[in-house]
Amino acid sequence: MMMSYREALNQAMREEMRRNERVFLIGEDVGYYQGAFKVSKGFVEEFGPERVLDTPITEAGFTGLAIGAAMAGLHPIVELMTFNFGILAMDQIVNNAAKIRYMSGGQISVPIVIRGPGSAAHQLGAQHSQSLEAWFCHVPGLKVIAPATPHDAKGLLISAIRDPNPVIFIEAQLLYGIKGEVGEGAYTIPIGKAEVKRQGTDLTIVAYSKMLQVALDAADALAREGIEAEVVDPRTLKPLDVETIAASVQKTGHLLIVEEGWGFAGLGAQIAHSVSRAAFDYLDGPVVRVTGENVPMPYTRPLEDLAIPDSARVIKAVNRMLNRAS
Amino acid sequence: MMMSYREALNQAMREEMRRNERVFLIGEDVGYYQGAFKVSKGFVEEFGPERVLDTPITEAGFTGLAIGAAMAGLHPIVELMTFNFGILAMDQIVNNAAKIRYMSGGQISVPIVIRGPGSAAHQLGAQHSQSLEAWFCHVPGLKVIAPATPHDAKGLLISAIRDPNPVIFIEAQLLYGIKGEVGEGAYTIPIGKAEVKRQGTDLTIVAYSKMLQVALDAADALAREGIEAEVVDPRTLKPLDVETIAASVQKTGHLLIVEEGWGFAGLGAQIAHSVSRAAFDYLDGPVVRVTGENVPMPYTRPLEDLAIPDSARVIKAVNRMLNRAS
Amino acid sequence: MEREDLLSLYRQMLLIRRFEEKSAEMYALAKIAGFLHLYIGEEAVAVGAIAALRPDDYAISAYRDHGHCLAKGSDPNAVMAELFGKATGLCKGKGGSMHLVDAERRFMGGYAIVGGHLPLAAGLAFAVKYRKSDQVVLCFFGEGALPSGQTHEAFNLAALWKLPAIFICENNRYAMGTPVKREIALYGEITETARSYGIEAEEVDGMDVLAVRARVRDIVAKVRASPRPYFIEARTYRFMGHSMADPAHGHYRTKDEVESERKRDPLLRLRQTMLEHNAATEADFDRLDRDIGVIVDQAVRFADESPFPGPDELHQDVFVEEDES
Amino acid sequence: MEREDLLSLYRQMLLIRRFEEKSAEMYALAKIAGFLHLYIGEEAVAVGAIAALRPDDYAISAYRDHGHCLAKGSDPNAVMAELFGKATGLCKGKGGSMHLVDAERRFMGGYAIVGGHLPLAAGLAFAVKYRKSDQVVLCFFGEGALPSGQTHEAFNLAALWKLPAIFICENNRYAMGTPVKREIALYGEITETARSYGIEAEEVDGMDVLAVRARVRDIVAKVRASPRPYFIEARTYRFMGHSMADPAHGHYRTKDEVESERKRDPLLRLRQTMLEHNAATEADFDRLDRDIGVIVDQAVRFADESPFPGPDELHQDVFVEEDES
Numbered sequence A, B: 001m002m003m004s005y006r007e008a009l010n011q012a013m014r015e016e017m018r019r020n021e022r023v024f025l026i027g028e029d030v031g032y033y034q035g036a037f038k039v040s041k042g043f044v045e046e047f048g049p050e051r052v053l054d055t056p057i058t059e060a061g062f063t064g065l066a067i068g069a070a071m072a073g074l075h076p077i078v079e080l081m082t083f084n085f086g087i088l089a090m091d092q093i094v095n096n097a098a099k100i101r102y103m104s105g106g107q108i109s110v111p112i113v114i115r116g117p118g119s120a121a122h123q124l125g126a127q128h129s130q131s132l133e134a135w136f137c138h139v140p141g142l143k144v145i146a147p148a149t150p151h152d153a154k155g156l157l158i159s160a161i162r163d164p165n166p167v168i169f170i171e172a173q174l175l176y177g178i179k180g181e182v183g184e185g186a187y188t189i190p191i192g193k194a195e196v197k198r199q200g201t202d203l204t205i206v207a208y209s210k211m212l213q214v215a216l217d218a219a220d221a222l223a224r225e226g227i228e229a230e231v232v233d234p235r236t237l238k239p240l241d242v243e244t245i246a247a248s249v250q251k252t253g254h255l256l257i258v259e260e261g262w263g264f265a266g267l268g269a270q271i272a273h274s275v276s277r278a279a280f281d282y283l284d285g286p287v288v289r290v291t292g293e294n295v296p297m298p299y300t301r302p303l304e305d306l307a308i309p310d311s312a313r314v315i316k317a318v319n320r321m322l323n324r325a326s
Numbered sequence C, D: 001m002e003r004e005d006l007l008s009l010y011r012q013m014l015l016i017r018r019f020e021e022k023s024a025e026m027y028a029l030a031k032i033a034g035f036l037h038l039y040i041g042e043e044a045v046a047v048g049a050i051a052a053l054r055p056d057d058y059a060i061s062a063y064r065d066h067g068h069c070l071a072k073g074s075d076p077n078a079v080m081a082e083l084f085g086k087a088t089g090l091c092k093g094k095g096g097s098m099h100l101v102d103a104e105r106r107f108m109g110g111y112a113i114v115g116g117h118l119p120l121a122a123g124l125a126f127a128v129k130y131r132k133s134d135q136v137v138l139c140f141f142g143e144g145a146l147p148s149g150q151t152h153e154a155f156n157l158a159a160l161w162k163l164p165a166i167f168i169c170e171n172n173r174y175a176m177g178t179p180v181k182r183e184i185a186l187y188g189e190i191t192e193t194a195r196s197y198g199i200e201a202e203e204v205d206g207m208d209v210l211a212v213r214a215r216v217r218d219i220v221a222k223v224r225a226s227p228r229p230y231f232i233e234a235r236t237y238r239f240m241g242h243s244m245a246d247p248a249h250g251h252y253r254t255k256d257e258v259e260s261e262r263k264r265d266p267l268l269r270l271r272q273t274m275l276e277h278n279a280a281t282e283a284d285f286d287r288l289d290r291d292i293g294v295i296v297d298q299a300v301r302f303a304d305e306s307p308f309p310g311p312d313e314l315h316q317d318v319f320v321e322e323d324e325s
Ligand SMILES: Cc1ncc(C[n+]2csc(CCOP(=O)(O)OP(=O)(O)O)c2C)c(N)n1
Pocket: A028, A057, A059, A081, A085, A088, C064, C112, C113, C114, C115, C141, C142, C143, C144, C145, C170, C172, C174, C175, C176, C242
C-alpha cells in the first residue's frame, strides 16, 4: 500500500517491538512528543514509557547506555534526533559498539540500531546540515544503511533490528514525507544488496538516500536526449555490494557517483576505488563524482542550493564525461 | 643537526612560544609530566603554568576551551594525549573550529593547532590503535598534516602554528624516537606541498607518516629486483598536493598507495580518485592500495602485525600490479 | 535618569519582542526559513544581564539568540537581513537565525549543538585572564544543556582555573517537548550542579528585568574584582513553541499553563512598575511602540531590498587566506 | 567460618598481588606488551566490593582491570594467557590487559577510554531493571574520570531512571601524573558530584577490605530492595607507576609519600587484624603464599605453553555471523 517513508519506519519498528519485547526505543523526545519528526507516532501509547524512553540531551550517555543494554541482551533502537548530534556519541559508537565483540574475542555482541536523519534539510545551517556516512563506513564492526524509498526503509529497518550487530541506519528529513508502495507485514530486505532502480545502457549512476531521486530525475531528462542511464542504489553502504555496481559498469563502461556529503574523502571515493578495481578494464573513462561542495553548509538558500548536488549538475557531468569518452 | 622527531616537535613549539606569546600549550600532562611522550620536555619550566596547561581528562572541554581562546585571538596548541581521545572532541573540532569562520561570514577565525600521536603503536589494543585522518580530511575548514621525518615535523609544525586556520597535526608514537637531520632555527615548510622522497621510474608509491619508511624499505628491496619505485610523501593530507603525485604517475604509469588506517573509506581512496581524475590516461592499471585490515586492532602481536601494512606486503602488491600491467 | 534608564530597558525588551513577532510573520511568508526559535517571554534575561556589561565584555549563547544579539547592540537591519539570508546580514547570510555573530560588539555567536558553546565561553574567559584583562564573559544556555557532558567539562575547567565566566541558565522548564523533571535528576535544585564544582550560584526571577540586572551587576563586579566563574539560574518561560515548527502549546504543556505564565510577561511587569512609580506615562509607551514599530518595519524593508550573496561567496570564508594573516 | 571468610578475602587480594607482580616480571621479559596498569595497593577495593555480590551481578571497570577480573572469579590461567596474547586467553588474545572480559562470570570488561564505560554500566543496570530482575551493577573507575562528560551523563541517566548501578570511584589521588587537586575543582568533596544528581554517596577507606565489603553489602542490599544508583568514593593509592612505562614514583609524587602510603597496604592490614583476632596463624599465611605461588607459576606456564591465535583469527569476531544469531 502507499505510505510515507515516515510511516514505513514507524511500521517497521512497531512490527519488531510487537514481535520481540527485548526491542525498545530510546532518544530525545521519541515518546510523548512522538519524535522530533514524528517517526515514533503512537509508540509511547502502545508500548509504554518503559519501552519508549525520552532522554535528556546526552547523546554519549544514552547511546552508551543503549550499548550497555545491548551487551546484556536487549535490542535497543537509538533515535538520534539528527546524526549531527551523533558526533557526540562517536566514542561510544566507535570504541564500544563497534569493537566490544572483537575485543572480547566474541564473548559479547552488541545488537543495536542507531538511526535518525542525516544530510541537509532546508536552511538549517552549518551545524545541522552534514552527511557523515563516510565516517561510519570507515569503522570496522559497523554496518551502514541509507535507504531512499519507503519500501526499502521498512524492509531494511526490520533487517537492521533483527541483525545481531551494530547497525547505523541513516534517514533524511527531506525523505520522511515522500510516499511510495510499501509491502505488507514484516518483510525484510537483505543487508548488503544493491538494487538497480532504473535500467540503462550508456552509463551507470550510483546514488543513495536523497540523491537517488536526483539521479532518477537526471536519468529521465537524459533519456530525452537519448542517453540511457542505469541507476543503482547500494541501499546498504557497508558492506557495499560492489558486484552489482561492477556488473552494471561492465555493461555501460561509465560510472558516475552522486553523493550529498563533502566530496573530499567522501564515500564516493571508496565506491569509485572498489569499482575501478573490479571493473578497470571495462571503464572507458575515469569515474566521475558529483558531490556536495567542500564548505560548511551556508544558511542562505541560493548558496545552499549550490552546495548540494541537483539533477542539473548530474546532467552536466554526464554530458561532459560521455563526450570526453567518445 | 641530528635529532629525534620528538625533539624536532619540541623545538618547533619552543621557537613559536618564544616568538609569539599568544601561543600556549594545553593538554593532559603536558606540563609537570612533560607530556605523556615527553614532547613538551622543559616547557612548564621555561614558559610557566600560565602558558603550559595541564588539563583534567576532558577532551571536549579543553579543546572547546582552546577554540574559544582562539576566537578571542590567542593561538592555542592542543596536545591530545593520543588522537583516539580526539573522538571525544570531534564535535568541538567539526562544529566549532572548522565552521565558525564560515558561519560568522568571516568575522571570527580560529587559529589553533590540534596535535598528538595517531595510528597504532605496539599492542595497545583496539581502543588505542586507530588512524582517523580520513575523518578529519573529510571536514571542510580543517587542514590536516602528518609528517614522517623530524625535518618535516619541525618545519610543518611551525607553519601550522603560524597558520591562521585550524590545523590537525598527526604524529605517531613510533615516530617520536626516530632520528634525522633537522634544520636550524625557525624554518617553515609550506602546508600543501608533497615531497618526492625517492626518485624512480617504474611506479609511484604514495605513503605518509609511519608508512613512508615502510614504502622506502620496500623500494630499496624492489630496487634489488630491478624495480625503481618513486616514493612521494604528501606530508599535508589536506589540502592534498595532487599535482606532484599526478606528475609522478605520468612518468611511472602506476600508483600504489600505502596507508595504515582501515581500508574502507580510508584516505587512500580519495588519493586514488584524485589522481585517477588527474592522470587517467597515464595509468596503465588500476590504482592499488595497501591498507590496514578492516578489523578493530587485535592486542596480540602476531595478529597486530597482520593488521598493519609492512614492506613485505608492499613488495608483494607491487609485483602483482606490475605483472598484471605488463 | 531613573526614568530614562527604565525606559531604555523597556525599549530593548520591546525591540526584541516586536522584532521577533515580525520575524515570525516573515517566516510565515517564507522570507525566513530553517529553524527559527523565538525568545518571546524570556526578554528580561538577555536585556537585564547584558545591561550589566561593558561594551568590551563578551556574550555568547545558544540558537535562541536573537534577544542576546540585539541586547548586545547589533543593528536590527543586519540581524533581520541575516534571517533573510542576505549579503547585508550580520554573517553575510551564511549563519542564519541560529548562528548570529557580531564580533565587533563582542557577541561571539549563537550555537546549535546543545552544550557545545559552554567550553567556548570558558575559552573566551581563559583568553581574558591570559591577557590579564578584566572583562567578563556572559554565557547563556537553556536548562536542557545542563545534563550535557560538555557543560560539565566546561564548569570544571572554569572552576579549576578561576575563569571569569558567568553562566546564565535560562530555565524555561522545557527542552523541546521534555519537561525539566524528565531532563535533570535534581531538577528542583539545579544550582547544586554548579556548587558541586565549588561555583557560587543563585536563582533569579527571569521575568523581572530589574532583578536580573541588579543580580548580574553585583556578580559582574565580583568577577571583575577577582576572576572566577559564577552560575545563575534565571527562572523564565517561553511563550511560543520551541521553534516555528512547534505549536505554542504542544501536548507537552497545557494552554492554561501558557496563559497563566503569560501573566508574568516581563514587558507588562516593567510597564506596571514604571506606571506605579510614575516613571513613565501611557503616552511614553505609545511613543516607544511607534518608534520600535518603525525600526522593525525598516529592518524588514532593509532585509527585503538587500541582495542575496553571489555564487562566488560559496567558497569564501572557509579559510583565512595567508595574505590576510 | 569467620576464619575461612577472612582467609578467602586475604587469599583473593594475595592472588591479585602476586599475579600482578609476576605479570610485571613477564612484561620485563617482553612476554607481555602494550600498556600494563597494575592495581597493586588497591586490591581491597575490588575484592571487598565484589565479595558483596552474587555471581549473577555485573561488574565493569576501566583499563586497570586485572583485580576486578580475578575478584569476579576468572581463571588466572586464562587471564595470564590473555596478557600473553595467546589463543587460550579470556579474549583469545584480542583484548589484552586493558580489555579483559569474562561474560560468563558477568565481568563485562575493562575499557580504555576514561569515562567511556560509565554509560555502559548504566545500560547494564537499565537491562536489569527492564527485565525486572534484582541484579546490581558495580562500576569501578578512577577519580580521573569524574570530570569527564560521559561520567556526568551516565550519573544523570542513572539517577533519573533509578537504575541499580553502584559507581565506585577508586580515588588513588592521581590521574597519571596529575594530582587530584588539579583534576577536580572540588577535589576535597567529590561525593558532592553524585549528590548534585540526588545520588546517595559516601566515602570508604579503600585500604580496608572489611570496611569496603561491609559498606558495599549494605548498599547492595538497599539497591536490590529498591533500584537506584549509589556512589562510593574508595580512598586508595597505587603503589606502582601509572603503567609499566611510568616509574613507581615520578616527579609528580615523592618517594616518601609512596613509602608512607605503603604502610596502609591492604594485605598487611588484614593480616594484622587476623593475627590480632587469632583468625589465622603465620603458618596459615605461609601456606597461602605457597598455594598462590603455585597458582601464579602455573598460570605463567599455561600462558607460555599456549599457542598464539592463528592468522585466520584476524577476521573472526568482527561480526556475529547471521547463522549464529
Ligand atoms: C547535542 C544536541 N542534541 C539535540 C539537539 C536538538 N535540540 C535542539 S534544541 C533542543 C532543546 C534544548 O532545550 P533547552 O536547552 O532547554 O533550550 P530552550 O530551547 O528551552 O531555550 C534540542 C533537544 C541539539 N541541538 N543538540
